[in-house]
Amino acid sequence: MDPLPEDGESSRPRRRTRIQQRNVEAILDAALDVFSQAGFRAATLDAIAERAGLSKPNLLYYFDSKEAIHAELLDGLLDIWLDPLRALDADGDPQAQLMGYMRRKLDMSREMPRESRLFANEILQGGPRITDTLGGTLKALVDEKAAIIRGWTEAGRLAPVDPHHLIFSIWALTQHYADFEVQVRAVLGARDPFPEAETFLDTLYGRLLAPQG
Amino acid sequence: MDPLPEDGESSRPRRRTRIQQRNVEAILDAALDVFSQAGFRAATLDAIAERAGLSKPNLLYYFDSKEAIHAELLDGLLDIWLDPLRALDADGDPQAQLMGYMRRKLDMSREMPRESRLFANEILQGGPRITDTLGGTLKALVDEKAAIIRGWTEAGRLAPVDPHHLIFSIWALTQHYADFEVQVRAVLGARDPFPEAETFLDTLYGRLLAPQG
DNA sequence: TTATTGTTTGACCAACTGGTCAAGATCACG
DNA sequence: CGTGATCTTGACCAGTTGGTCAAACAATAA
Numbered sequence: 086m087d088p089l090p091e092d093g094e095s096s097r098p099r100r101r102t103r104i105q106q107r108n109v110e111a112i113l114d115a116a117l118d119v120f121s122q123a124g125f126r127a128a129t130l131d132a133i134a135e136r137a138g139l140s141k142p143n144l145l146y147y148f149d150s151k152e153a154i155h156a157e158l159l160d161g162l163l164d165i166w167l168d169p170l171r172a173l174d175a176d177g178d179p180q181a182q183l184m185g186y187m188r189r190k191l192d193m194s195r196e197m198p199r200e201s202r203l204f205a206n207e208i209l210q211g212g213p214r215i216t217d218t219l220g221g222t223l224k225a226l227v228d229e230k231a232a233i234i235r236g237w238t239e240a241g242r243l244a245p246v247d248p249h250h251l252i253f254s255i256w257a258l259t260q261h262y263a264d265f266e267v268q269v270r271a272v273l274g275a276r277d278p279f280p281e282a283e284t285f286l287d288t289l290y291g292r293l294l295a296p297q298g
Numbered sequence: 299m300d301p302l303p304e305d306g307e308s309s310r311p312r313r314r315t316r317i318q319q320r321n322v323e324a325i326l327d328a329a330l331d332v333f334s335q336a337g338f339r340a341a342t343l344d345a346i347a348e349r350a351g352l353s354k355p356n357l358l359y360y361f362d363s364k365e366a367i368h369a370e371l372l373d374g375l376l377d378i379w380l381d382p383l384r385a386l387d388a389d390g391d392p393q394a395q396l397m398g399y400m401r402r403k404l405d406m407s408r409e410m411p412r413e414s415r416l417f418a419n420e421i422l423q424g425g426p427r428i429t430d431t432l433g434g435t436l437k438a439l440v441d442e443k444a445a446i447i448r449g450w451t452e453a454g455r456l457a458p459v460d461p462h463h464l465i466f467s468i469w470a471l472t473q474h475y476a477d478f479e480v481q482v483r484a485v486l487g488a489r490d491p492f493p494e495a496e497t498f499l500d501t502l503y504g505r506l507l508a509p510q511g
Numbered sequence: 512t513t514a515t516t517g518t519t520t521g522a523c524c525a526a527c528t529g530g531t532c533a534a535g536a537t538c539a540c541g
Numbered sequence: 542c543g544t545g546a547t548c549t550t551g552a553c554c555a556g557t558t559g560g561t562c563a564a565a566c567a568a569t570a571a
Contacts, residue, residue: 102568104518122423126340130559142561143519151559205422205477209415210335212480219484227485244505249486250498257474258467264418267425269466271432272440285463292457292505317538317548343529356549358530 109147111137113161116154121202124210125155156214159207162200163218169193170252173230179237180294187255187286194263195279201263227252244296251293258286322360324350326374329367334415337423338368369427372420375413376431382406383465386443392450393507400468400503401496407476408492414476440465457509464506471499 115136119128130151134141148154169189173182194201207215231248238245262269262282269278328349332341343364347354361367382402386395407414420428444461451458475482475495482491 102517104568108518124337124340124419124423127337127423129557131557140520141559142521145560146518202422205418206337208478208481209418209422210337210340212484216480216484219481223481224485224487246501247494247498250494253474253482253485253495254471254498254502257470257478261466261470261474265421265470267429268421268432268436271425271429272437272466273462274437281460281463282466285460285467288459289467289502289506293502315538315547321548342527344527353550354529355531355551359548364529 105147108137108139108143112139112144112147112154113158116158117199117203120155120158121199121206124206125151125214126210128155158203159215162203163215163222165197166193166200166204167223167226170226170230173233175233175236179234179243180291183234183243183251183255183294184287184290187259187290188283190255190259191262191279191283191286194259194261198263198266201260205260205264241296244294246293258289318360321350321352321356325352325357325360325367326371330371330412330416333368333371334412334419337419338364338427339423341368371416372428375416376428376435378410379406379413379417380436380439383439383443386446388446388449392447392456393504396447396456396464396468396507397500397503400472400499403468403472404475404492404496404499407472407474411476411479414473418473418477454509457507459506471502 112133115133116128118136119132122128123132128151130141130144133154134144137144144154148157169186172189173186212219227249231252234243234246234248234251237243238248262278266278273281325346329341329346331349332345335341336345341364343354343357346367347357350357357367361370382399385402386399425432440462444465447456447459447461447464450456451461475491479491486494
């Protein structure tokens with residue numbers, strides 16, 4: 086019998102038994118490991134199954150297909166991933182808001198590097214499974230927040246900057262520490278990148294954003 | 299007969315016939331397409347062969363294995379990739395040197411996005427085929443240039459910044475426009491990212507690096 | 512207990528993948 | 542031209558991969 090019968094009405098992911106709860110969680114966690122390190126195509130169900138401590142047919146009892154696992158991961162993540170940007174508040178202090186956004190993104194890179202790499206892999210490969218979201222939800226959100234930033238600049242509360250590229254820069258700089266962690270650590274040796282990164286980014290955005298010259 | 303007999307003595311890649319010249323080039327170009335978009339494991343010899351206009355056995359007449367093609371690409375690229383950083387000159391004007399480095403990296407993202415993605419894929423997947431280089435050549439080069447930058451700062455010719463993270467920031471910001479091109483373009487719509495990016499990065503590093511406050 | 516539902520697995524399959532090989536086609540040069 | 546070297550390919554192979562299925566096993570409610 087179908088274990089997770091795509092509940093047509095309610096969108097609650099009601100998990101029926103505690104066995105399902107446990108196994109679905111284990112699968113998604115293992116899949117995050119594997120997909121984020123290998124990308125969709127190079128990831129194998131065998132690898133996910135092994136890491137989850139289940140047999141491959143057992144995986145496919147809980148999820149229809151490899152695609153379905155990947156899709157559930159991406160869906161669940163897109164929301165979390167954009168939350169910090171959603172929190173950018175037009176009524177707050179411009180510099181504090183942007184510094185806070187940057188710091189939250191850096192925190193996510195430190196605490197959720199697998200998620201960061203999952204997205205990076207997806208985008209690198211042309212984002213075939215999220216192009217809709219990119220041109221839809223994401224673009225809308227970025228445009229909205231860019232307008233807020235432009236407002237701040239025009240009010241003289243922020244140094245003049247291209248708002249879109251300011252946002253890109255925050256993505257690039259913070260996610261770099263997760264996506265290119267291997268490289269960063271190889272260059273830094275034993276040093277922990279993150280405290281240094283936070284100091285550096287504070288300086289960088291402090292100097293970039295302070296109004297006046 | 300072996301087409302490219304690993305010339306033991308001379309390190310010149312002397313290609314004997316023009317057929318070899320043409321086909322090896324076609325293979326490497328096709329392989330760059332495929333590897334940069336899919337990553338090593340997900341790339342297939344069939345895909346490379348098709349794009350190169352050759353049969354799969356014919357590919358393997360010119361290269362011993364899939365690994366060999368990938369290795370030749372990475373080898374050839376690592377040099378080119380680090381050239382802009384090598385060019386950073388201790389005797390030049392600090393700001394001009396760093397701005398020049400940043401612009402050259404941005405140019406490379408615009409003109410060699412496939413190469414950028416090839417590296418990104420490799421690093422994202424843990425860099426199994428270049429860990430030696432990362433902790434060796436790369437770390438040495440970065441440490442050397444970081445020392446130069448520190449010297450400039452201590453001489454008061456540059457605003458105080460962590461040199462390593464300054465270099466990371468240049469990598470992250472410039473390569474972002476190649477590696478995450480799909481996302482950037484989805485958000486910007488029809489606009490061409492690169493001219494805007496150059497202006498933005500000029501502003502950003504101008505404000506970050508200018509000595510004094 | 513028993514009937515029902517939920518869970519797990521070994522055996523299996525077709526498609527794909529990297530790679531081999533021997534035979535044939537083509538080229539360069541005396 | 543002829544001959545040896547270079548180039549190309551169809552057929553093939555073993556290992557991997559996503560996915561199926563029927564049968565066995567476990568949990569649970571009546």
